[in-house]
Amino acid sequence: MPNLIAKSALFGQAPLTLGGVTLAEAPLGEMFSVAGQGKALDKALGKLGLVMPAPNSCAVGTGGVIVWTGRDQAFLLGDGSTLAEVAAVTDQSDGWAHLTLEGDFVAVLARLVPVDLRGFGVGQALRVGLGHMQAVIFCTAAARADLLVFRSMARTAWDEIAHAMQHLAARRVVGL
Known part of the structure; x- marks a missing residue:
């Protein structure tokens, strides 16, 4: 059986600095698409130190970063597995x-x-x-x-x- 090694999308790409601006690849870790609304979702997000973001906003909490992506939709950069019972959650990490x-x-x-x-x-x-x-x-x-x-x-x-x-x-x- 071959031994597979996970690599990032830009594996081996060194950061680039030009004109005082630096471009780099950041480790993504876990990322989940979260879709839904309601008190149960608000409570579950609250345990992560987060709230569902308003349009065109993002927030950092103890459970990661949550970023608005559309009406009642967001990306959670962090562990979203605890939200599966109260929202539509899809692993987007890969x-x-x-x-x-x-x-x-x-x-x-x-x-x-x-x-x-x-x-x-x-x-x-x-x-x-x-x-x-x-x-x-x-x-x-x-x-x-x-x-x-x-x-x-x-x-x-x-x-x-x-x-x-x-x-x-x-x-x-x-x-x-």
């Missing part, structure tokens, strides 16, 4: 990649998303097109954006973001 952008992420992402990100900050989230793919972007710390992209598009997302970082760094070198 289907997504987690990237981080630290520094002036707004300037980089402004080249890739059709949304004005000025003022985008801690506690906010978006489900948006990134280049020509879909992404979930959320902010849990100042000067840091977390991005979730389909695992199959992780290399493309990396390349698109790196290209935008190169252009931004070049503009800064010439004083633009």
